[in-house]
Amino acid sequence: MLAKSWACRRAASRFHDYAPQSVTFKKADTWFRQFDKRHWKSLSVLLSKIVYFSRNDTERALVTLNEKLLDRLLTVGIGPEKLIYMQIDAAGSSSPAMLSTLRDAARLERRGCHLLDSNDLPRIFDVTNQLEQGAIVYVDDFIGTGKQFSRSRKRVSDYVVGNFSEFLITPCICEEAVDRIQSVGVEPITQLIHLKR
Numbered sequence: 001m002l003a004k005s006w007a008c009r010r011a012a013s014r015f016h017d018y019a020p021q022s023v024t025f026k027k028a029d030t031w032f033r034q035f036d037k038r039h040w041k042s043l044s045v046l047l048s049k050i051v052y053f054s055r056n057d058t059e060r061a062l063v064t065l066n067e068k069l070l071d072r073l074l075t076v077g078i079g080p081e082k083l084i085y086m087q088i089d090a091a092g093s094s095s096p097a098m099l100s101t102l103r104d105a106a107r108l109e110r111r112g113c114h115l116l117d118s119n120d121l122p123r124i125f126d127v128t129n130q131l132e133q134g135a136i137v138y139v140d141d142f143i144g145t146g147k148q149f150s151r152s153r154k155r156v157s158d159y160v161v162g163n164f165s166e167f168l169i170t171p172c173i174c175e176e177a178v179d180r181i182q183s184v185g186v187e188p189i190t191q192l193i194h195l196k197r
Contacts, residue, residue, distance in 0.1 A: 004032050007044035017054050051192065053171055058141055061171035061191045062102045066137075069167060069189050073135055080111035082134030084127060084164070088152045089118045095140040102139055102169070118152050121159045129161040136160070138168045138186070146177030150184055157184075 008028035015023035028047075032040055053061065070080070085108055088095040096117075102108065103115060114127050118138075128136075143149055149168065166186040173181075174194045181188050 003044040004029070004040045007040075007047050008032065011047055014050075014052060018052075019055065051172070051194070053141070058098075058171050059101050059105055062098060062139065062141075062169060063105045065169045065171070065189050065191060066102060066106050069137065069169065073165075078135050078165075080108075080113045082131055083108075083113045084116055084124075084131070084134065084136045085113055086116045086118055086124075086136055086138050086156070088138055088140055088149055094142075095138075098141045099139045118156050121156070124156060125159040125161060128159070128164060132162040133164065134162075135165045135167060138166070140168070140170045141172070143168070143170050143173040143177045143181070143188070145174065146180035149177070149186075150180055153184060153186060 008025045011023050011028040012025045021027070032043060035043060070083075073079075073083070085099060085102070087099040099115065108115060114131075116124055116127060118124075138149070138153065140149070153166075167189050168181060168186050169189045171190065172192045172194060173188050173190045175196050178188055178193060
């Protein structure tokens with residue numbers, strides 16, 4: 001019982017800025033109560049192991065990862081005007097919000113980058129046909145298995161004309177997704193690979 005109380009206090013403190021609903025002691029307590037009491041100690045340990053990215057942490061990670069990628073691409077002659085940033089449109093995806101965050105924080109439009117929606121297939125065809133070469137940068141906050149991303153990317157790839165390197169900027173990705181994403185020719189750029197173990 002004491003472990004649960006301590007875990008609820010800690011969760012309310014650590015995750016206070018979680019959105020869209022903040023985590024409170026009462027909400028954490030309600031979450032615990034859905035499980036049998038014999039599991040509360042294990043759940044307390046589980047909560048202490050969560051790696052949490054706040055909104056600010058996520059924005060900082062996106063900007064930092066993007067700057068490193070931009071520097072790398074500039075060394076091979078790919079400037080901002082040859083970059084296409086794309087949101088991944090899948091059910092429940094926060095990719096549109098992440099692309100908006102990165103767009104504003106990194107001033108992508110001012111730099112001359114192109115921003116596209118993965119559902120706007122005619123526009124993808126037109127922009128890639130016009131540019132002929134460059135890089136496509138997908139943006140999301142978290143990738144679990146990589147299945148949703150791979151499905152969305154496959155649909156997009158049929159409309160890409162020219163020679164484009166592909167990257168995925170995400171603050172956190174699960175280990176199982178890395179191989180799946182690399183196998184379709186996309187390089188994950190991440191701050192944290194969440195290991196299976």
